[in-house]
Structures are given as structure tokens and as C-alpha cells.
Amino acid sequence: MRPPFDHELHLDPGEVINGRYAAIRRIARGGMGEVWAVRHCALNEDFAMKMLAPVYGIGEDTLSRFELEARVGASLGNKSHYIVPVIDHGAHHGRPYLVMPLIHGPSLEEKLSKGPIPVVMAARVVRHVGRALTAAHHDGVLHRDLKPGNVLLVQEDERWFAKVTDFGIAKLGRGALISQHHSTVAGTLIGTPVNMSPEQANGEEVDEHCDIWALACLAYRCVVGTDPFHGRTALEILSKVCASAYEPPTTVDVGLPPALDALFARAFARDIPDRFHNAKSFADAFTLACGDESISSPPEVRNTPASMAPPEDLHPE
Ligand SMILES: Nc1ncnc2c1ncn2[C@@H]1O[C@H](COP(=O)(O)OP(=O)(O)O)[C@@H](O)[C@H]1O
């Protein structure tokens, strides 16, 4: 039996969580939880902790979804260098939390809020995120909310990596390697409108193509600086998504490589058979369209998922 959820609980700096971690400062407040920098009391090391927000309408459904996020993060984080790992999970006054390494780099959203990034860097970000998706899809996991706010830029020694986080609305496909006690009600709109594929927007059953579509939205945002499908309301955005109405990159910025126009025409094709069918093929085609020959994919060992390939430095600056 879980202890009752404390709706009124607000964390304060210095507060000890579950007898193990001391709260340092709140980093972010999002749709589902708050992210805090915390210190492990025994180890004296700092970590990031995501905890369900007190305002969030808590139910069995939300709790099992959070537990799924923890299990997916732990399992995939062990397998791919491009996924932020979950390393601990527990509850404080009935509020579940998960613990991750504390990342000091900005999110891709913060980076892109200053404008588009050079195509060479964009190609690297997209390839790193593509590898994270390849690892998730290999294990039967769909992210379903891939966006720049869920990609963190991480510095390790002198090297930079893009890492995917927030498997908060992940879904397990058939044959997934992780078990799930929770399932999404059919027809529920899940995800973020600007990154949603037509089939996601229509509430249809989704597969890997929804993440590949979101990866293409992220790639477009990196090089163009705006979302491909934008508008004032969710309805306006989703009707553009369903009509595949976006501006080809070179009509926004004539300096961009012309090959990007054909690439996005395929990535944003209305019908699934006309699109890319895995994250790696999109990331490779994007790299090629960006004209980045210096970072051709490292040789892959047969039968080894692309996600397992050696880490590749990002060099974002
Ligand atoms: N491991 C981490 N280290 C540092 N900051 C993080 C970490 N994880 C998340 N954050 C920050 O918190 C924000 C929200 O985290 P996220 O997992 O996306 O939660 P939400 O479900 O609220 O969107 C991120 O955009 C990032 O700024």
C-alpha cells in the first residue's frame, strides 16, 4: 500500500527527502513535476530529482505513469549514452520521485531560444537524439513527447552530448522489453501540438513514426529557428499539421542548404509510407543534407544497435 499523497507538500531548500537527499534548489517546474538539485546526504554528491508537483491532480494512473518513467529511464539510460539515466526512485510523503545525474548544460530549448544553430551542430544534435530514439525503439518504447525542452546538452570532460530525457508519457509497443501496468485510453491526445504527427493529432494508434516526425520538427527548429507547424491555438497548429502546411527551410532562410527542402518534404509527408521509417535513416539523411561530411556515422558492428555505437562529441559552440 502506498502512503497517502500529500497535496499540500511544498519542498523548501534544506529539506531532507525520504531521509536520503537534501533539497538544494528548484531547477524547473513542468507539466508533471518539479525538478530539483539535491545532495545525497550519505554520498555528499549532487543529483537532479524529479518529483510529482503538488498541484498535479494525482491518481493511480499518474502514479503508475511516473513509475513507468522511472523504469524506462533506468533501463534505457543503461543502454544508450544519449539518454539521461534514472538511477534511483522512491517516494516522499507519498510523492514519487526519480533521481538522475545533475546536468549543468542548457536544454536544447534554452539554446534555441537565442535562435537557430549552425547546420553542422544541428546535424550532430539530431544524430545524438536519433541514437537515443533508436535505443528506445529497439526496446519497444515510444517517447511521444520529443521536443527541445526534453533534450539536455551535457558536458563530460571536454566533450558535449545531446541527451534525451522525460519519458513521462512514454508508451510501450508490442514486444516491449519493459513491463507496463498502465495503458493510455484510446483517443486521448498525448504530446505537444507543435511536434505532433498527423496520426497523433487524430488520436490514432501511433508507432515509431510519431517520434521520427518529432525528430524532424526538432531538426527543422534547429536550422530554421522556428517550429515548422506553428499558430496561436492548438487547433490552428494541428490543422496545419494535418495539411502538412509548413514553409520549406530555404524560403525562410535562403542561406540554408537546398537539400533540406526535399528532406523535410519527405519527413513531413502526410502519409506514413512516404516518410522515413527509422530515426537513424532520418538522422543520416539530415546529416547529408546539412553537408556535414566530417561526422559520417561510425562503423556499426553487425547486430549491435546503433545506440550502442561509441559516443560522438557534439562540440556545440
Ligand atoms: N537531470 C537533470 N539535470 C538538470 N536539469 C534537469 C534534469 N532533468 C530535467 N532538468 C530540467 O528540468 C526541466 C524539466 O524536466 P522534464 O523531465 O522535461 O520534466 P517535465 O515532465 O516537467 O517536462 C528540463 O527542461 C531541464 O531544464
Ligand SMILES: [Mg+2]
Ligand atoms: Mg519535459
